[in-house]
Amino acid sequence: MTLKKIDLNYWEEYFLEQIAITDEMIKGFRGSLSSQNEHQTADLGDFASLNQEQNDTYAQISRKSLYRKQCHNALIRVKNKKFGICMKCSEIAGKNVYIPIDLLKLNPLRTSCMDHQKK
Ligand SMILES: [Zn+2]
Numbered sequence: 001m002t003l004k005k006i007d008l009n010y011w012e013e014y015f016l017e018q019i020a021i022t023d024e025m026i027k028g029f030r031g032s033l034s035s036q037n038e039h040q041t042a043d044l045g046d047f048a049s050l051n052q053e054q055n056d057t058y059a060q061i062s063r064k065s066l067y068r069k070q071c072h073n074a075l076i077r078v079k080n081k082k083f084g085i086c087m088k089c090s091e092i093a094g095k096n097v098y099i100p101i102d103l104l105k106l107n108p109l110r111t112s113c114m115d116h117q118k119k
Contacts, residue, residue: 006084006098014108015075022068029061070109077111086113 036054077083082090084104089097097113104110110117 006101006104008078008081008083011083011108012075012078015071015078018071019068019075022064022071026061026064026068029057029064033057033061074109086116087111088116089113 033054036050036057074083077085084099084101086097086099089095099110099113103114
């Protein structure tokens with residue numbers, strides 16, 4: 001288990017940036033939804049494909065919103081100095097077990113150590 005000090009400033013900036021990027025993307029999707037609505041026609045074929053397009057856009061928005069929320073939660077963990085610590089270990093055993101930095105780099109949203117990783 002690596003106990004390398006976690007650079008909280010780095011991660012704070014990282015998540016703030018991710019949130020800003022995600023906000024822009026969601027804004028873009030919302031914009032394309034309203035322009036899709038403007039182009040609605042009475043043609044049933046067009047309507048069906050438009051519907052599909054809108055469903056895809058809604059799905060994108062919901063995925064991005066979830067990601068944004070996860071980044072926001074990670075940011076709170078950074079501010080509470082809990083970031084990079086396995087939440088299960090600290091809940092169950094009251095121990096601060098650091099998640100190896102290599103794993104965090106692969107998945108910054110990770111909240112569990114190797115032992116507690118979801119199967
Ligand atoms: Zn753990």
